[in-house]
Amino acid sequence: MGVRLMVVDDHRLLAEALASALKLRGHRVLAAAAPAAGAADLVVSRAPEVCLLGTAAPAEPGAFDPVVKIRRERPQIAVLVLGPVPSPRGIAAAFAAGACGYVRHDERIEGVERAIMKARAGExxxxxxxxxxAFDALLHPEVEPDDEGRRLLHLLTRREVEVLARVAEGEDTRLIAAGMGIAPSTARTHVQRVLMKLGVGSRLEAAALAARTGLLDHALPLLGPRHTGAD
Structure with missing residues (x-):
């Protein structure tokens, strides 16, 4: 027995071609061309068993808002996202929105049909x-530079943050010591502790890491005017 389907995509030719191929295989299909903003309302009003919902940019914010709305208003509709090869984040976002599957645009019609049958069966x-x-992306999320900068900042004392700021400005041990009012040997010890905590092998690497992660931008409230003497 055929499945009652909707194919919704903002590319009419794609939607109609896929709908025609599925009709030839015995399914009852309605093709529709609709922008993302109106796709959910269209699907909710027709209430198919399975909806193939096209997206051109699965990694974009809000790409799966229609899925959320469909699942909220018609939870019995199985939504299959139809899109390009996704990033792990893209496919994870599709499932988080409530999609039951993801079908690539270049999938063979046999693969699309298998996905439809699984979706109808609740698989x-x-x-x-x-x-x-997708599971790997959810279990091991990438650390964003902003988050990495904050994490590294928490590893350093206030004095070490100031030392890092001076290193990033190109100051050598003598200048760091003079600017902070400490002995050169103490300045050298501070620099070594900073390198060890940041997991880098040189001052240049420390400066590059601080710039890449925005560490010193987060540290501005701590730095203020340059300090002298011990903390």
Whole structure:
């Protein structure tokens, strides 16, 4: 028995071509071209068993808002996202929004049909490799530079942050010591502790890491006017 389907994509030719191919395989299909903003309302009003919902940019913020709305208003509709090869974050976002599967635009019609049948049966419909990458992204999220900068900042004392700031400005041990009112040997010890805590092997690497992660930008409230003497 065929599945009652909707194929919704803002590219009419793609939607109609896929709908025609699925009709030839015995499914009851309605093709529709609609921008993302109106896609959810269209699907909710027709209430198919399965919806193939196209997206051109799965990694973009809000790409799966229509999925959220469909699942909220018609939870019985199984939503399959139809899109390009996704990043792990893209496919993870699709599942987080409530999609039950992800089908690549270049999938063969047999693969699309298998995904549809799985979706109707309440199963996850996605290639194993894509599913694994999504789980990996959820379990081991990438650290954003902003987050990394804050994490590194917490490893350093206030004095070490000032030392790092001076290192980033190109000051050598003598200048660091003079500017902070400490002995050169003490300045050298502070620099070595900073390098060790940041996990780098040179002052140049420390400066580059601080610049890449925005560490010193986060440290501005701590730095203020340059300090002298001990903390």
């Amino acid at each position: 996850v419909a996605v290639a194993p490799g894509l599913l694994q990458s």
